[in-house]
Amino acid sequence: MPGRGSAISRRWYERIVEKCLLGSAAAAVLIVFLIGAFVLLEGLPILSGHGLDFMFGRDWSPLQGVFGVFPMIVGTFYVTIGALILGVPVGLACAVYLAEYAPRWFARLIRPAVQLLAGIPSVVYGFFGVVVLVPFIMDNLGGWGFSVLAGALVLALMILPTIIGISEDAIRAVPVSYKEGSLSLGATHWQTIKKVLLPTARPGIVASVVLGMGRAIGETMAVIMVVGNVVALPHSILDPVRTLTANIALEMGYAFGDHTRALFATGVVLFMVIILLNMFLLLLPKRMGT
Numbered sequence: 334m335p336g337r338g339s340a341i342s343r344r345w346y347e348r349i350v351e352k353c354l355l356g357s358a359a360a361a362v363l364i365v366f367l368i369g370a371f372v373l374l375e376g377l378p379i380l381s382g383h384g385l386d387f388m389f390g391r392d393w394s395p396l397q398g399v400f401g402v403f404p405m406i407v408g409t410f411y412v413t414i415g416a417l418i419l420g421v422p423v424g425l426a427c428a429v430y431l432a433e434y435a436p437r438w439f440a441r442l443i444r445p446a447v448q449l450l451a452g453i454p455s456v457v458y459g460f461f462g463v464v465v466l467v468p469f470i471m472d473n474l475g476g477w478g479f480s481v482l483a484g485a486l487v488l489a490l491m492i493l494p495t496i497i498g499i500s501e502d503a504i505r506a507v508p509v510s511y512k513e514g515s516l517s518l519g520a521t522h523w524q525t526i527k528k529v530l531l532p533t534a535r536p537g538i539v540a541s542v543v544l545g546m547g548r549a550i551g552e553t554m555a556v557i558m559v560v561g562n563v564v565a566l567p568h569s570i571l572d573p574v575r576t577l578t579a580n581i582a583l584e585m586g587y588a589f590g591d592h593t594r595a596l597f598a599t600g601v602v603l604f605m606v607i608i609l610l611n612m613f614l615l616l617l618p619k620r621m622g623t
Contacts, residue, residue: 356455366485369604376598379591387598393461393564393580395588400595402602404566408481408574409550411567412560416492416549421542423489424496431497432504433526444498451494459558462487467559476571479561485570487555492545499544503537504530520603553578582622 379387383400390401427447431440466486471478507530514527531538561573562583575583581596581603588596 372600376601379594379598395592405577411481412484413549416488416621420489420492424493427497428500432501447497448620455555459555479573480571482570484560488549489515492548495545499541500538503534508532553582
């Protein structure tokens with residue numbers, strides 16, 4: 334009987350834990366849904382009233398009741414894609430080196446330094462961009478310095494810890510037998526990494542890129558400090574831009590009426606941009622056949 338009683342108590346304990354975990358997951362989904370619903374309801378009057386003019390309009394003049402976020406959508410895409418182009422290859426290369434090439438003592442020394450990058454406040458990255466990157470771009474490449482390129486460089490630096498950490502864990506999670514089998518068939522170390530380890534670790538690598546992209550899109554303070562915040566379509570990576578998040582942060586403090594609702598509608602557009610970029614990154618490996 335004691336054994337039967339303990340088995341019953343274990344089953345009840347497992348059910349309670351299961352219900353608690355289910356409740357936590359449901360709460361997380363519900364919170365995201367409520368936030369999205371709130372932003373959508375607040376921005377719906379502008380979206381329904383202005384329609385495509387809001388999405389594709391090129392003029393943002395809140396005092397005149399003109400709201401067009403197309404230049405900010407383009408600016409957000411430019412800065413985010415630029416950060417991914419600069420940050421993903423470097424982050425993935427660093428992850429491969431730490432997982433496969435670096436001596437143990439060196440890897441143990443580098444990992445805390447990489448993790449430390451994730452804990453640096455974004456305003457510090459922005460200050461570094463203003464003091465170092467902006468003058469360098471202005472002196473060597475031309476333009477104002479405050480530009481798409483400056484924003485992409487700062488964001489690329491900020492997403493490195495996410496990409497390096499998750500990608501390295503994904504590569505290390507590949508069973509050792511896969512690597513040993515490839516080497517035993519005569520493949521070189523690099524061929525094994527390229528043809529076996531990286532394809533097997535692809536889900537984790539894609540997850541790191543998606544999370545890094547989310548960090549890049551959602552970043553505000555560092556971007557505000559280095560991109561110039563000009564509402565205009567960029568014609569090159571040296572032109573200043575304004576992103577969707579920067580627009581909300583810069584104007585929410587003094588907005589009222591339709592201006593406030595337009596900023597909430599900007600948040601709705603930001604949700605849509607994030608969803609589209611996530612879908613693109615998730616479908617890209619399948620299109621490439623990897």
